[in-house]
Amino acid sequence: MTTGTAADPGPAPASAPPSLRDLKKEQTRVRLHTAAVLLALDKGVHEVTVEEVAAAAGVSPRTFFNYYATKEDALVGADPSRTELLRDAVLARPADEPPAVALRATLTEHVLGLEKDPELWRMRRELALRSPELAARIAGAGDRLESALVEAVYTRTGTDPATDLATGLTARTAMAALRAAFHQHRVAGFSGSLLDRLDAAFDAAGLAPAPDSSG
Amino acid sequence: MTTGTAADPGPAPASAPPSLRDLKKEQTRVRLHTAAVLLALDKGVHEVTVEEVAAAAGVSPRTFFNYYATKEDALVGADPSRTELLRDAVLARPADEPPAVALRATLTEHVLGLEKDPELWRMRRELALRSPELAARIAGAGDRLESALVEAVYTRTGTDPATDLATGLTARTAMAALRAAFHQHRVAGFSGSLLDRLDAAFDAAGLAPAPDSSG
DNA sequence: GAGCAAACTTGCAGTCACTGCAAAACAAGC
DNA sequence: GCTTGTTTTGCAGTGACTGCAAGTTTGCTC
The missing domain is CATH 1.10.10.60 (Homeodomain-like)
Structure with a gap:
């Protein structure tokens, strides 16, 4: 650690118990x-x-x-460690999964995480309503994450970004799906399930479904 | 005009000759x-x-x-009137064109416009190289335009954004294609044709090609 | 539990983006 | 040359953000 501030990434080992x-x-x-x-x-x-x-x-x-x-x-609660977490999550998916599947699974998890604290999530949604410019970032679908995910999938495939267009496009399309889902959710007054909308968006975007996320 | 500053939208009639x-x-x-x-x-x-x-x-x-x-x-040369221009361009496409076609045609025009002034474009590319965070916006693929295009296609279809997910998703996917194309272009050292890459990205994203943009 | 080192908090002083306002300089039409 | 509307500018202010150099706290060790 070099910065000496609270913004540090945290404990080095991933499995370390959170200290006081x-x-x-x-x-x-x-x-x-x-x-x-x-x-x-x-x-x-x-x-x-x-x-x-x-x-x-x-x-x-x-x-x-x-x-x-x-x-x-x-x-928007932009937590650098969260971005890192999602990037790592993509990297941690089974190596034989195509990018689309790994991304879909990861972003689905991500959205589940958003709703973890219902009260906070309610407030954040409200903020998205009043400040639409912030909406994408509130849903955790900002530029930074897009770049991180693009990088992650290229790392997975090991392909050259200069020649392999498809891989990066898939990541960006996945983010587009997330933004579209949240936007729809917002203009619909947050009725219904965001997760369902996200699923529909992934389907519509032609991103293969994750076969089973329980294992 | 209410603002009284240089940021005004310009002359009211679209066909007005630019005054001195x-x-x-x-x-x-x-x-x-x-x-x-x-x-x-x-x-x-x-x-x-x-x-x-x-x-x-x-x-x-x-x-x-x-x-x-x-x-x-x-x-990044963010010109509000340019965003407006693109939105209007989408709206001006033939009414019977599906959103994907209208978007593809409009964004293709847009990229052509980027290369209008080669010297400026060269410098902007260089800047994108040194400051990747700005890359998307330099290519004219920022949040603001994405929102504007989403709004435009919904206006075209006349559908309800709260129920019609596909239309907005198409616009966001088109922007994803633009970002992917420019990103590839950048990491490839700006060799080859950006327009070709954009075409490939649109194809890969499953956005129908514009049949003929010459008419 | 005293003492130590590293990590976290704070205050201070400063830079710079950005804004509203009102006066000056300017351009266009008469 | 005058009038009117537009653009430029200066001024004064707010507030985001930063580096630095103390303080303070935490966790560990003896």
């Missing part, structure tokens, strides 16, 4: 994100200041930037 | 963009200041913001 310290860091991160969303819902995205968010989360403004690189990152 | 004033504005816009790119190539994106760009373009810093809303917009 890491737990606290995670809590602070969530508190900052939650505070940002709440305040944004209350007074509008542009009216919220980092200072307020930090105060609401009980840390100094300076510390805010140890957790999120930008105010917007805090609003 | 409009010509000058366009020149200033290009000068700012060019200066921004040149400076960024010279010293790096983060090292360029708006003040420098404005000075290089021969305007005051304040005037800079009459032309571009953000520094990044100037770097």
Whole structure:
């Protein structure tokens, strides 16, 4: 670790039990994100200041930037480690799976993760409603993840991105499906199941279904 | 017109001959963009200041913001009127064309437009090479355009975005194809034809080809 | 439990993007 | 040359974001 700040990737071994310290860091991160969303819902995205968010989360403004690189990152809960996690998840899928299957499985898991904390998810959806520019990122479908996934699938296939167009396109199409699904979900007032919509989007995009994600 | 600044959409009638004033504005816009790119190539994106760009373009810093809303917009040449233009282009395609065809034709035109000024295009490519985060936007494949195109195709079909997933997905897939094509182009050192790559990407994405764009 | 080292927080001082406003410079038409 | 509408500019301010150099806390070791 070279930075010496809270933004560190965390414990080195993947299986390490979260230390007390890491737990606290995670809590602070969530508190900052939650505070940002709440305040944004209350007074509008542009009216919220980092200072307020930090105060609401009980840390100094300076510390805010140890957790999120930008105010917007805090609003959408952009966690670099989450991006890394998803990239690793793609890489961890069985080697014989075609990219489309690995991506579909991974993004499906991802969406399941979004709904883990229902209350927070409710607030985030509301924010997406009021600030559509943030919608894609709130659904975890921003540029950064797209790039990470593209890189991941190329690593899987071991093909040359300069000649193999299809692999990267598949990753980008998968992200397009996620964005389309969330957009539909949003304009539909968040009725119905986002997961179903995502499934439909994957199908419509011609991305092969993951045969069975229970094993 | 309500804003009273240079960021105005321009003359109301589409066929109006560009007045001297409009010509000058366009020149200033290009000068700012060019200066921004040149400076960024010279010293790096983060090292360029708006003040420098404005000075290089021969305007005051304040005037800079009459032309571009953000520094990044100037770097990628984000022209709101261009987004509008593309949206209108999609709307102007024959009503009986399926969305995929209209999108493919429009984005193909768009890419042709990119290469209009070879020298500027060369610099922009170089910038994309050095600052990959900007690549998508440099190719004109950013969030804003994606949203605009999604909206445009839904307008064409007249369907309800809350129930019709396919239409929006098609637009997002088309953008994915553009991004994939440009990404490949970039990692391939900009050898070969971007247009060919885009064609291949559209084909791979299953977007029907535009039968004939000459008429 | 004292002591140590590494990790985390904070304050400070600074840079720079970006904004609203009102006055100046300017262009186009009469 | 004057009028009117547009564009440019200066000014003054807000707030995001950063590097740095203390503080403070945590986890470990003896």
